[in-house]
Amino acid sequence: MNRRIPAIMLKEVNHILRDSRTLMIVILMPIMQLVIFGYAMNMEIRGIRIGVYDYRDSALSRELVHKFAATESFQISYPQKPIGEMNRYFYQRAFHAFLIIPADFDHTMVRQNQAEVQLIIDASDPNAATMIQNYSFAVVNMFNDAERLLPIRVKTNILYNPDLKSAYFFVPGLIAMILVMISALLTSIAISKEKELGTMEQILVSPIKAHEIIIGKVLPYILLALIDAMLVLLIGKYLFKVPFVGSFPVFLAFTMLYVIVALSLGLLISTIARSQQAAMMMAITMTMLPTMMLSGFMFPIASMPKALQLITRFVPARYYLQIIRGIMLKGNGFAQLMQPGLALILMAAVLLILAIKRFSLRLK
Template sequence: MKQLYIFIRKEFAHVLRDRKTLLILFGLPVVQILIFGFALTNEVRNAKIVIYDQAQDVASQQLISKIEASRYFDIAYAVMDRAGIEAAFKKGDIRLAVIFPQGFNNDLLHTHHAQIQVVADAADPNTATTLTSYITSIIQDYTAAQEPYQITPQIRFLYNPQLKGAPNFVPGVMSLVLMLVCVMMTAVSIVREKETGTMEVLLVSPFSPLMVIISKAIPYLLLSLINVTTILLLSTFVLKLPINGSIPLLFAESTLFIITCLTLGIFISVKTNSQQVAMLISLMGMMLPTILFSGFMFPVENMPLPLQLISNIVPSKWYYNIVKAIMIKGLGFSAIWKETLILVGITVILLFVSFKSFKIRLS
C-alpha cells in the first residue's frame, strides 16, 4: 500500500509540474464548453437584411418597425432599387431582402389583401429556410392584430431554388479536406525528419534549408490539387451541382488555399518536435476551427463578437466564401479579391515566422 501511495504521489507530481498537461486537463474543457456553448446553435440571429420599401406608407412602416424590433434581423442599409439588392446578394453583404410593393396600404384597405416579396440567399439552404420562417412569422403576427387584413409573402430563393444541401456541403468539405490533409501531412513529414535526425544531415548538405522545405511541400500541393479535381468531378456528375463560375479561377484560388495550409503545416512542424504532437495539433487544432468558424456548419454572425473576430484568422473561412462565390453564385475575381488578399497575407505572415523560427532553431 505504501508503494502504491508513492507511485500515485509521483504521478501527481509529474502532472502538476507539466504545464502543457495541466492546460489540456483544465484549459481545454473550459475553452470547448465556452466555444461550443456560444457557437453551436440552430437559431439564426442578427442576420443582415435589406428592406426595399416602394410603398412608404403607414402599413409598411409599421411592419418594418416590427422587423427592426426582432433580434433575428439586422437591417444593414436601405436600397432604392432591385439592382442594389442583387449587388448586395452577390457581395454576400445580406442574407435576405424584403420588398414592399407600391400601394401596399391601399391594397390592405380596399381589398384586405396585400403581398410582400421575400428574397433569400439559398447558397446556405438551412439559414435561408430559417430566415424565411422568421419573416413569415413576423408577418403573421402583424396580420393577426390587423384583422381582416391578410398579407401573403412571396418567397424566392436565390442561387439554390430547390434548397439542396450540396451547395453548402461541397465548399465546406473542400475547406475541411484541404485543411486537414495539407496541414497534417506537411507537419508530420517535416517533424519525422527531425525525430530521425536526418534533418541535420539535410541542412549540412549543399541543399539550402528553403529547398528542403519546398521539396517537402510540393508533393502535397500536387496531391491536394488531385483532391480538388476529384471533389469537383463528384459534385458535378454525382451530386449534379454545376460550377457556375470560372473553373481556372476556382483552381487558382484552391492552389492559394493549399499553399496557405502548407505554410501552416510548416509552422506547426517548426514549433513541435514529435509526430504525435504535430498530428494532434493538426487534427484538433485545424478541424474544430474549420467546422466552427468557417460558416460551414454554423453561421458566424450568430456568435458573440469576440468569436467573430477569431474567425477572421481561420483561413478556411475565407476559402469557403470564395468557393461559394465562384461555384454557386458564378461570380468573378472582383467579388472575391478581398478574401484572396487575406489568404495571401496569412500565407506571407506564416512563411516569415516559420522560416525565421526554423533558422534560429537549427543554427
C-alpha cells in the same frame, strides 16, 4: 533553378511513393470524409412519421392530409389506438408528430375562412422538432394557397439554391475542411519525419538553406492537394449534384492559394512538434475544429459573440468558404473575390515567413 530544390522535391516524392500512409491520406481520406460527412450532415428531413387523427374525414380534411403525404419528408399513417395513447407512441418512437384535425374543420373553414388544426411534435430532439414545425408550416401554406385566396400573396424567388438543398451549403464547406486538414496534416509530419528517421542531421550539415528545404518539401504536396481538390470537386458535382457555374481557372487559382496557406501552417507545426504523432494531433486540432465551428461552415458568423467573430478573422477557411461558394453557386470572378483573396495572400505570407524563420533557427 537551384539544383538543390529539385533534389529535395525528388527525395520527398520518393518518400511519398514509399509511404502507404501518405497515399491513404491523400486518396482515401478525402473520399471517405466527403461521402460520410456529405450524407451525415444532410439537413433535409426524410421519413418523418406523422400520425393523423382526422375527426372530420371530409374531402377538405383529406386534401390537407394528402398535402403532407405528397412531400418526401413525411410518412403519413393513421394510428389504431385512441388519441389518449399518444404518449405511448412517443415513448416507443413510433411517431415523430401527430396531426389532429377537429370535427368542425370544414364548418370553420367555410364560416370564418380559416380553421385550426393541432400539430403535436416530439421535441426530445429540438433540432428535428424545429425542422418538422417549419416543414409543416410550409405544407399548410401550400394548402391555404390551393383552397382559398389570401389577401396578400407573397411571391418568393430563391436564388442560387432554388430547391434549398443542404448539399449546396455543406459540400463547399466540406471541400474547405478536407483541403486544409489534409494539406496541413501532410506537411506537419514532413520535418517531424526527418527527425524521427535521423535524416535531419544530414540536412543540418549540408549547405542547403531554409527556404530551399521548405520550397522543395512544399511543392510536391501542393500538387497532391490540387489532385485532392479535383477529386472532392468531382464527387461534390456528380454524387451530390452541386452545380459549378463559375470559372475553373479562378477556382484553381484561389484553391492553390488556400492550399499554400494550409501547407505553410503544416510546416510551421512541424517545426514546433517533436514527433510525427504530436504533429498530426496539432494539425488536426488546429484545422478541423476551427474550420467546422468558426468559418461559417456550421454556424453563421454574424450570430456569434463579438469576441468569436474577431477570432474567425484568423481562420483561413472563413475566406475560402466565401470564395468557393461564390464560384460554385454564383459564378463570381476575381473582381468579386478580391477581398477574401487578399486575406489568404496575407495569411500565406505570414505563415511562410514564420516557418522559414523557425526552420532557419534549427539549421543554426
